[in-house]
Amino acid sequence: MKEVIVHPERCLGCMQCMLACATAHSKSQTLFSAAGETPLPKPRVHVGVGTFEEGFPNRCRHCNPAPCMMACLPGAIYRDTATNTVLIDPGICINCASCAMACPYGVIRYHEDPAAPLNKVVAVKCDNCIERRQKGMIPACVEVCKTGALTFEEPAAAMKRKTDEVAQSLSSDAEAALKAPGFSLLNRTKKSRTAINTAR
Amino acid sequence: MHYVVIGNGVAGTTAGETLRRLDPQSAITMLGDENFPPYCRPMISMVLEGTVSEKALPIRSADFYDTLRIHPVLGTRVSQLDPESKNLATADGQSFSYDKLLIASGSDPRAIDAENQNLDNIFYMRNYAQVRQMINALPSFKNALVLGGGLVGFKAAYGLLRRGLQVTMLISSGYPLSMQVDETAGQMILEVLKSRGLLVRVGSQVIGFEGGDRVRGAFLADGGHIPCELVVIGKGVFPAHGFVPRDKIKVDAGILVNGCMETSAADVYAAGDVAEFIDIARKRPWVNAIWPEAVAQGEVAGTNMAGRRFVYKGSLSRNVIRIFDTDVMTAGLVHPPSDDMEIQVLTETDRRRRLYRKLVFRKDVLAGFAMVNRIEQGGILTALIRSGLPVEKDKSRLLAPDFNFARLMPGSRACPIH
Structure with a gap:
């Protein structure tokens, strides 16, 4: 089964995934109308900056077992086994923030949401775009990502590719393994800049 | 194999489920002093507050015991335990023998030393029945007195404020939640509550209550008097292990357990509020009487009782509270x-x-x-x-x-x- 895979080294921090995510979880499903909706749709993927100013799309890992699910007081968090997705039922959620205390990645937010009962603040997080997928579409963040930092593929295939890349980079002819020289250069530049700024 | 689980709180419930999952055959008996199916105890304060319906309280369906083929013995407490003969007896005279035992008896509210405590409308806030009684009587109250600025006292005060009562909180330390937060955070919380009308009296204790049948006021050690029609005692909890023979099972503040939730007696395990286990942050044994710890420890205990080794690294105290x-x-x-x-x-x-x-x-x-x-x-x-x-x-x-x-x-x- 395909899953969203994050390749942090390719993230530029453009935050287009956040816009696409908020739009995908709006009533109107278009960016311009979504911006005027009440409640304002909010992203469920959170792009932040890392140690050397690089972008990082922080997104629910749909852990198994999921710490948020075990911590949930009213039992609002459950797993959709067909898509391996951890979901929150906004009708049952009591906004107690027990899941915030449990989530080791800090990806759950608390606000009103178009999918929740009116005027009710609930815990909101990535749902793997379960509604879009029922229509045969892929998750919105992946669809909009221009750099390949987010891909939607079989985890086993992605794992194999990564393992091969590591193996290649360890071989004597390491330079030949450069798959994305642009990102490599960009990240190296950011790193050096951070090092210079820190040294000052 | 006959497993006996003392307690149908979340530690006992989780252990029971784990046992049944790993051991489909053996007999499981579960003893609990409350007659309800397992429910979410931390949510009773939200029921008092009025933000959560009591229908949302059960954490398992009503046929929980039947589905898992667990024999429930409800409405009674264990009064005696002999880990040598592997027998236990309940307060109402039933006796049980076990092959493996889990003590998940939870904790009881800490009592206070004050006169006339048996007056009506003086409550502990520990279980659903107590909160139900408080809600039933709410319309007749205007002034509430909450004893203790710990989590229970604090949540009670918050809930009653939201219900529109005039609430006075009496705390012995300088600010609420002094066990959980430092002074800066404590003062910030206090400011929020005061701005919403909470009255706080610091540094005194109640020595007695007055009233005919119902409480009408409280006398303080410093000579003060507070009129009130409702009193909530929230002075913390202590592990409910009165029936455990201390010469046969090692007990400190709680029942001491190792990483497999085994006590010092063979085939006796403990988990949840009643257990004392190494605290990962404090680096020494500690009773962490909180819901997520009880869930985790119940699962560890159940897994080990079923014969699969599962070592738990350590417990961790933690809490999250939302007020206004x-x-x-x-x-x-x-x-x-x-x-x-x-x-x-x-x-x-x-x-x-x-x-x-x-x-x-x-x-x-x-x-x-x-x-x-x-x-x-x-x-x-x-x-x-x-x-x-x-x-x-x-x-x-x-x-x-x-x-x-x-x-x-x-x-x-x-x-x-x-």
Whole structure:
């Protein structure tokens, strides 16, 4: 089964995934109308900056077992086994923030949401775009990502590719393994800049 | 094999489910003093507050015992236990023998020393029945007195304020939640509650109550008097292990257990509020009477009882509270001993945005934190305490309210290998 895979080294921090995510979880499903909706749709993927100013799309890992699910007081968090997705039922959620205390990645937010009962603040997080997928579409963040930092593929295939890349980079002819020289250069530049700024 | 589980709180319930999953054949008996199916005890304060319906309380369906083929013995308490003959007896005269026993009897509210405690409308707030009684009688109350500024007292005061009562909170320390938060956070919480009409009296104790049948007022040790028609006693809890023979099973504040939740007696396990286990942040045995710990310990106990070794690393105290528009989250060591040279404390206060952060490090390892507002990423910090991994880079990064998970990743990992 395909899953969203994050390749942090390719993230530029453009935050287009956040816009696409908020739009995908709006009533109107278009960016311009979504911006005027009440409640304002909010992203469920959170792009932040890392140690050397690089972008990082922080997104629910749909852990198994999921710490948020075990911590949930009213039992609002459950797993959709067909898509391996951890979901929150906004009708049952009591906004107690027990899941915030449990989530080791800090990806759950608390606000009103178009999918929740009116005027009710609930815990909101990535749902793997379960509604879009029922229509045969892929998750919105992946669809909009221009750099390949987010891909939607079989985890086993992605794992194999990564393992091969590591193996290649360890071989004597390491330079030949450069798959994305642009990102490599960009990240190296950011790193050096951070090092210079820190040294000052 | 006959498993007996004392307690149908979340530790006992989780253990029962784990046992049944791993051992489909054996007999399981579960004893509980409440007659309800398993329900979510932390939510009773929200029922009092009126934000959660009591229909939302059960955490398992009504046919829970039937489905799992667990024999329930409800409405009674264990009064005697003999780990040598592997027998136990209940207060109403039933007796049971076991092959393996789990003690998950939870905790009881701490009593106070005051006269006329048997008057009507003086409550502990520990279980659903007590909250139900309070709600039934609510319309006849105007003034409430809450004893204790701990979690229970605090949640009771908040709930009653939201119900429109005039609430006075009597606390012995200088600010509420003094066990959970430091003074800065405590004062911020106090300000919020005071601005919403809570009256707080600090540094005195109740020595007695007055009234005919029903309570009408309380007398204080300092000579003061507080008129009230409702009293909630929230002076904390203590582990309910009165039936445990101390010469046969090692008991400190709670029943001492190892990483497999085994007590010092053969085939006797303990989990949840009644158990005392090494605290990962404090580095010594500690009773952490909180819901998520009970869930985790119940699962560890059930797994080991079923014959599969599962070692739990350590417990961790933690709490999250939402009051009006203010959120508070704490975990681990928040009040470090001042003479400990290995401890480093970082704080950040933003009064205007009402943000507060306190991080307690032991050498480079995070041992505890307290935060007020913007708490949504607190789980990263609890995970950091649990992992015990050193934070060698700039620790102050963790104080930023909008810090990102990537800030914890080593630079090399975010940089491509190729």
